[in-house]
Amino acid sequence: MISVIPEIGHLALLLCLPIAIALTVLPMAGAAGRWHLLQRSGPLLSSGLWLFLAVAFACLTYSFLHDDFSVVLVAQHSNTALPSYYKFSAVWGNHEGSLLLWVFILASWTLAVAYLGKSLPSDMHARVLAVLGGIAVGFLLFIIFTSNPFERNLISPPLEGNDLNPLLQDIGLILHPPLLYIGYVGFAVAFAFAIAALIGGKLDAAWARWTRPWTTVAWLFLTVGIALGSWWAYYELGWGGWWFWDPVENASFMPWLAGTALIHSLAATEKRGVFRSWTVLLAILAFSLSLLGTFLVRSGILVSVHAFASDPTRGMFILLFLAVTVGGSLLLYALRAPTIKPLATFKLLSRESWLLINNSLLAVSLAVVLIGTLFPLVMSALDLGSYSVGPPYFNKLFLPLMVLLMLFMGVAPYLNWKHNRLTPVLVRPWYIVSIVALLLALLAVAFLSQRYATQWRFGAFVTVTLSSWLLLMTLTHAGLKARRFARAKKLSSRQGLLSLSRSYWGMVIAHSGIAVMALGIGLTSSYSVQKELAMAPGAVADVAGYRFVLEKLEDVQGPNYSATMATFGVGRLNEGALINGLSIRLQPEKRFYYAAKNVMTEAGIHGRLTRDLYVSLGDSLESEQWAVRIYVKPFIRCIWLGALMMAAGGLLVVIDKRYMTRQPVRTDSPSGTVASNEQAMV
Amino acid sequence: MNARLRLFIPLLIFAVVALVFLTLEKRMGSGEYDPSNLPSAMIGQSLPAFNLSRLMNAEQVVVAADIVGQAALLNVWATWCIACRAEHAYLNELASQGVPIFGLNYKDERAAAMQWLQRLGNPYRLNIFDFKGSLGLDLGVYGAPETYVIDAQGIIRYRHVGILNEKVWREKIEPLGLPWPVAQTQRAAL
Numbered sequence: 047m048i049s050v051i052p053e054i055g056h057l058a059l060l061l062c063l064p065i066a067i068a069l070t071v072l073p074m075a076g077a078a079g080r081w082h083l084l085q086r087s088g089p090l091l092s093s094g095l096w097l098f099l100a101v102a103f104a105c106l107t108y109s110f111l112h113d114d115f116s117v118v119l120v121a122q123h124s125n126t127a128l129p130s131y132y133k134f135s136a137v138w139g140n141h142e143g144s145l146l147l148w149v150f151i152l153a154s155w156t157l158a159v160a161y162l163g164k165s166l167p168s169d170m171h172a173r174v175l176a177v178l179g180g181i182a183v184g185f186l187l188f189i190i191f192t193s194n195p196f197e198r199n200l201i202s203p204p205l206e207g208n209d210l211n212p213l214l215q216d217i218g219l220i221l222h223p224p225l226l227y228i229g230y231v232g233f234a235v236a237f238a239f240a241i242a243a244l245i246g247g248k249l250d251a252a253w254a255r256w257t258r259p260w261t262t263v264a265w266l267f268l269t270v271g272i273a274l275g276s277w278w279a280y281y282e283l284g285w286g287g288w289w290f291w292d293p294v295e296n297a298s299f300m301p302w303l304a305g306t307a308l309i310h311s312l313a314a315t316e317k318r319g320v321f322r323s324w325t326v327l328l329a330i331l332a333f334s335l336s337l338l339g340t341f342l343v344r345s346g347i348l349v350s351v352h353a354f355a356s357d358p359t360r361g362m363f364i365l366l367f368l369a370v371t372v373g374g375s376l377l378l379y380a381l382r383a384p385t386i387k388p389l390a391t392f393k394l395l396s397r398e399s400w401l402l403i404n405n406s407l408l409a410v411s412l413a414v415v416l417i418g419t420l421f422p423l424v425m426s427a428l429d430l431g432s433y434s435v436g437p438p439y440f441n442k443l444f445l446p447l448m449v450l451l452m453l454f455m456g457v458a459p460y461l462n463w464k465h466n467r468l469t470p471v472l473v474r475p476w477y478i479v480s481i482v483a484l485l486l487a488l489l490a491v492a493f494l495s496q497r498y499a500t501q502w503r504f505g506a507f508v509t510v511t512l513s514s515w516l517l518l519m520t521l522t523h524a525g526l527k528a529r530r531f532a533r534a535k536k537l538s539s540r541q542g543l544l545s546l547s548r549s550y551w552g553m554v555i556a557h558s559g560i561a562v563m564a565l566g567i568g569l570t571s572s573y574s575v576q577k578e579l580a581m582a583p584g585a586v587a588d589v590a591g592y593r594f595v596l597e598k599l600e601d602v603q604g605p606n607y608s609a610t611m612a613t614f615g616v617g618r619l620n621e622g623a624l625i626n627g628l629s630i631r632l633q634p635e636k637r638f639y640y641a642a643k644n645v646m647t648e649a650g651i652h653g654r655l656t657r658d659l660y661v662s663l664g665d666s667l668e669s670e671q672w673a674v675r676i677y678v679k680p681f682i683r684c685i686w687l688g689a690l691m692m693a694a695g696g697l698l699v700v701i702d703k704r705y706m707t708r709q710p711v712r713t714d715s716p717s718g719t720v721a722s723n724e725q726a727m728v
Numbered sequence: 729m730n731a732r733l734r735l736f737i738p739l740l741i742f743a744v745v746a747l748v749f750l751t752l753e754k755r756m757g758s759g760e761y762d763p764s765n766l767p768s769a770m771i772g773q774s775l776p777a778f779n780l781s782r783l784m785n786a787e788q789v790v791v792a793a794d795i796v797g798q799a800a801l802l803n804v805w806a807t808w809c810i811a812c813r814a815e816h817a818y819l820n821e822l823a824s825q826g827v828p829i830f831g832l833n834y835k836d837e838r839a840a841a842m843q844w845l846q847r848l849g850n851p852y853r854l855n856i857f858d859f860k861g862s863l864g865l866d867l868g869v870y871g872a873p874e875t876y877v878i879d880a881q882g883i884i885r886y887r888h889v890g891i892l893n894e895k896v897w898r899e900k901i902e903p904l905g906l907p908w909p910v911a912q913t914q915r916a917a918l
Contacts, residue, residue, distance in 0.1 A: 283813075290808070327738060334742075362753050369746055376739040383735050424748050436835055437808055578843045645817070664847045673847045 048200060052117050055105025056196035058098045059146075063186045065094045069156075069179030073172035077246075085168055088175035089160035095182060096153040103137075103150050106195055110137050116203035119143065119195050125209035125641045127606035135220035136210045142195035144223055148340070149185040151224070151231045152178065159235055159260070166256060173242035174235075181234055184367045192363055209606065209641030218278035225271035226298055230336035232264020233301060236308065237333035240326045241375055244382045249326060254316035257329065259705045261312060265305040266696030272298050273689035281649050286576065286660055286677045288685060291440045296419045297339030300412055304332040307408040309696075314401045318463055320392065321402065323383045328405075330379060334372040335412075340364070342419075393465040400458040407451045414443045452512050452564060455557055456519035475522050483515035490514075494680070498573045498590055509568025517561040524554045549702035556695025563688025569681040576677045582670045590678040592659060593617050595628055599672065602635070607646075609637040612672065614650065614661055636663045658682050770876075770884045775802075776866035783833050783841055783855035790856050796882035799906035800828040801875055803852070803892070804864065806836040807844045809872035815891040816848045822897070823851035826909030831855035834864050834872050877901055 069091040076084025106119075110133045115121040123140045124133055138147040156178040163171055189195070239257040243249045275298065280288045289295065308328040315325045392398040418439055460472060487510035495502055524546065532542025575590040587594045597613045612635075615628030632650035639646065649662040657680045664673030770776075775792045782788045795802065803819060805812040823829050831852035833841045838857060845852070858864055867876065877886040885904050888896055902908070 323735070330738075365746070365749050365753055368749075372742055373739065373746065376742050380732075380735040380739050420745070420748075423752060436806075438835070578847045665849065675847065 048116060049109070049112070049114050051105050051108050051112075052114065052196045052198060055102045055109070056194075058101040058105065059186075059194075059196065060190065062095055062098045062102070062149075063183070063190060065091055065098065066179050066182040066186055069095060070176050070183055072176075073179075074176035077169040077172040077176075080169075082168075085172045088172050089164075091179070092153070092156045092160040092175060095179070096157045099146075099150045099153045102196075103146060106143060106146060107134065107137050110134065113207065115205070115207055116198050116200055117195075118197045118199050121199065121204050121207045123208065123210050125207040125606060127641070128207075128210060128215075129605050131220065132210055132215050135214070138223050139210050139214045139219070142189070142193045144227075145185065145189050145193055146195050147224065148227050148231065149182055149189065151227050152182055152185065152234060155228075155231055155235055156182070159238075163256070170242055170246060170248070170253075170256075173245055174238045177238035177241045178234060181238075181371065184371065188363050188367065207641070209639065212607070212637070212639040212646045215639075216278065216282055218274055218282065222271060222274045222278060225267050225274060227271075229264050229266075229268025229271050229305075230298075230301060230339065232260065232267060233305060233329075233333040233336050235260040235264065236329045237375070240329035241378065244326065244375075244378050247382065249322050249384055251316050251319050254312045254322075254325065258309070258312045258316060259700050261305065261308055261329075261332075262696045262700050265302070265309055266693040266700070268298070268302050268305060269689055269693045269696065272302060273686050273693075276689075277686050280682075281651055283647075286574070286649075286662075286675075286679065288570075288682065291418070291437045293419050294339075294343055296415050297342050300415050300419075301332050301335040301339060303408050303412040303415065304328055304335050307405045307412075308332050310401050310408075311405050314398055318392070318398055320398055321405075323379075324405070326383060327379060330372070330375050334368075334375075337364075337368055337371065392463070395461065395466040395468065397458060397461045397463050397466075400454055400461055403454050404451065404458065407447055407454070411444060411447045411451075414447070415440070418443075448564070449508075449512060452516050452560065455560065456516045459520065459523045459553065459557075475526065476519070479518045479522055480515060483511050483518055486514045487511035494569070494573055498575060498680070500573065503572040506568055506572035509564055509572075513561040513565040513568070516564075517558050520554050520557045520561070524550075547702055547704075549699040549704070552695040552698030552700075552702070554695070555698060556692045559688040559691025559693075559695060561688070562684050562691060566681045566684025566686075566688060570679050570685070573680045574677060574682075576675065578664070579674050579676065580667050580671045581674045582672070587674075587676060588619060589676050591619050592678060593619050593624060593628070594632075594659075594661065594676055596672075596674070597628075599670070604637065606641065607637045607639045609635040609648075610663070610666070610672075611635045612650075612661075612663055612674075616652065616659055630659065632659065632661045634661045634663045636666075653683055655683055655687070656681060770867060771887060773884055774882045775878060775884060776863065778856070778863045778866065780863060781857050783831070783838065783845075783857040786838070786857070790854060792882060794854065795830050795878065796880070798828055798880050799908060800830055800853075800878050801892075801901075802830050802832055802878055804832045804834050804867075804869050804872050804874040804876075806834045806872045807840045808836065811891050812873045813848070815873050815893065816851070818893050818897075819851040820849045828853055832863060832867075832869075833857050834869060835859065835861045877904060877906065879906055 069088065072084045072091065073086075073088040076082070076087065106117075108114075109117045109120050110124055111130060113120065113124065113126050113133075119140060119142055123143075124136045128136065136143075138144045156175060159171075159178065160175055163174065166174070236257050239253065239260070243253045272295075275295070276288045279290065280286065308325065308331075311321050311325045311328055314321050457476070460476075466472070487507050490510045491503060491507045494500075494506065524543070527550075528542035528546055529539060531537070531545060532539050535542075535545075537545065577587065577589050579585075579587050581587065581596045583596055583598050585596045593616065595615045597615050599610060599612050602609050602611045611633055614632040614634070616630040616632055617624040617626055617628040619625070630652050632652055634650035635648040637646045637648060647662050649660055651661075652659040657678055660675075660677040660679060662675050664675060666672050775796065777792055779789055779791055782790050801822070805816075819829055829851050831854070833855050835858070838859075841855070841857075845855075856863065861869070873891060875888045875892045876884050877888075879885050885906065886901060888900060
């Protein structure tokens with residue numbers, strides 16, 4: 047019995063195209079000609095687009111879940127033995143499906159803008175929806191003509207599928223692409239706002255204010271997505287590394303850097319009406335880099351571990367799409383961006399200046415990553431030979447930039463908009479914080495050097511000093527601000543803390559997240575201990591104050607693989623004796639996936655905030671022995687904790703009261719008068 | 729410069745980048761540029777001269793003559809390269825069939841590389857320790873992993889960028905018609 051479901055999905059997908067075209071043309075024409083009916087057609091068309099894409103996506107999912115191998119895509123990327131949650135994630139574990147997910151997420155963002163953005167001036171609203179519709183048209187054309195997920199093989203459908211790439215059979219990879227795409231595509235909204243504002247000629251504080259929450263939501267999803275990808279690489283590749291400067295990683299990191307700069311420069315544009323051209327350029331850049339990321343991964347130009355599905359023939363189409371979207375919007379920018387000097391002025395010692403420094407540092411970091419990723423490509427395009435840049439290039443250039451960024455980040459919140467004087471009251475806490483941070487770092491590094499029996503690590507000393515300084519500067523600012531507020535309003539200090547705005551707390555938590563992440567990076571790269579051993583059952587290894595005992599090896603059966611699983615008992619040592627017995631259990635596996643004939647490593651990890659114990663199996667050696675890798679990684683969890691704190695900070699900014707109200711915003715607010723110095727917020 | 733003209737700078741930069749991509753795409757379409765098969769200026773040339781230390785023994789030097797003499801693979805690898813790990817099992821298999829494989833340990837740490845071989849098995853006849861990447865530069869190494877096919881006269885016959893697996897071996901390297909031990913055993917079986 048041949049299922050009709052994929053045909054329904056195919057039809058729904060095809061119908062999306064005319065709807066998306068209508069969404070691009072009608073509201074835009076309506077806004078231009080002031081035809082109200084057309085201008086208000088956006089929400090209806092957005093709903094239609096979303097609905098049909100949801101049907102298409104649901105049909106493809108149905109085909110995967112029901113092992114419909116007459117659909118070529120399912121036969122290539124799934125298998126009857128695959129557990130159903132992996133069948134579900136297999137929907138986007140391939141080129142065609144991941145594009146369908148991309149455009150579905152775009153439609154979801156469009157729907158959200160259509161219904162949550164009703165307080166926007168109607169011509170602006172119509173234009174934003176039209177731009178989003180235009181992006182959807184491009185992606186739909188790409189899917190329908192070069193990457194149709196519903197292609198079928200009805201003549202001789204195979205009885206069994208090829209199975210999903212075992213690397214992708216993992217909870218981290220179920221969630222990683224959707225989160226990343228929500229972030230990528232979210233920048234399309236910021237982009238659409240920028241284009242709509244350029245077309246409408248209204249690039250003012252109100253525009254920045256509308257763009258901010260959307261950008262922040264996209265940014266926070268991208269943050270979580272990247273962190274999850276790094277976490278996945280950490281435990282699934284069995285290597286203990288967490289960032290490889292791989293081109294595909296860079297492709298997601300570049301939009302993040304641009305997005306981070308955008309969030310900050312939007313703040314300055316909203317509060318003070320400054321940097322308008324720069325902000326709009328960043329909005330275009332963030333989305334262009336998202337597209338570039340998609341292009342680099344999907345065109346097959348880059349060879350990468352991540353490039354699971356790539357096809358050079360599709361590259362030309364994406365390139366054309368890039369030329370129209372990015373080239374077109376940059377042309378529009380060149381023609382319409384405001385060139386007049388902003389009315390508001392500011393001094394060197396002001397928050398504006400320091401935001402500008404922050405933006406410049408982020409832009410330089412972005413350039414470093416971009417050049418490192420593209421340089422080899424450029425050289426081979428021009429036939430100038432082949433070059434490679436490895437992690438050393440990135441680390442050497444990136445670290446100093448991050449140190450500078452953290453220094454500026456610590457001070458910036460203390461500065462007011464417009465101008466500042468370095469009064470003793472302002473500067474005194476900085477001295478105290480710096481001394482405390484130095485002392486803390488001395489203590490911490492002395493303790494860690496003794497604990498991990500290493501020499502004095504200068505790198506660790508610098509990172510601990512810097513991160514605790516940033517953390518203390520940020521928290522002290524919150525404390526002082528709350529106290530000042532409490533005194534003025536005669537409140538208790540607890541009430542003072544609670545009365546600070548959510549978006550202010552968002553900044554505090556996100557900046558603290560950077561400090562926590564830097565701490566994790568510095569400590570884990572200074573103090574990680576790793577040992578490679580040959581171990582048989584009963585073997586004992588003492589690593590960095592822990593005793594690892596290989597208790598047993600056994601064969602286990604998974605749904606679509608067989609595995610050798612080792613059981614390690616691990617306990618803490620004190621002067622050569624176990625303190626608490628072998629209370630920790632680690633079970634690393636070596637899996638053999640039947641259909642793909644692939645061997646995969648599953649690390650056994652026991653995580654605490656202060657350290658990870660990480661064991662992974664290598665190959666089996668002779669006489670029951672196995673090659674075993676044991677890592678003790680201090681504070682590595684801080685890296686992902688820091689990323690989550692950044693995302694949580696973003697969330698707090700978004701749910702700030704000022705964005706929750708649906709009242710129309712005055713569009714004519716002259717830039718510069720919006721902000722009051724006391725309610726300063728970044 | 730005129731303020732309005734300055735706004736065209738981003739567009740200009742984008743145009744340059746787009747042109748590069750267009751060139752790449754064109755060359756990819758015509759088969760001139762294949763990211764997994766970069767045309768190497770070195771193909772048909774003999775192995776560049778070098779004088780480097782061995783991975784396993786820093787005291788011992790290795791020169792091109794140590795490698796030349798039979799059809800062999802020169803595999804560029806490093807412990808920082810994840811893809812190298814994926815390819816390692818197949819290298820072990822080839823080595824066990826008798827295919828001579830030489831390693832070029834590229835911009836790596838000696839201790840880490842030695843541990844890697846101890847752990848994952850050592851398919852290499854010997855390893856060149858190219859810490860600064862100088863031989864890599866002479867060869868035009870794009871990144872790791874990369875594999876060069878060298879004939880008995882030391883002429884580079886083929887270059888593969890990316891993971892070496894059975895498919896690449898069968899479709900790209902075997903058709904070169906070099907006298908591999910594998911091919912010989914198969915012929916004997918026939």
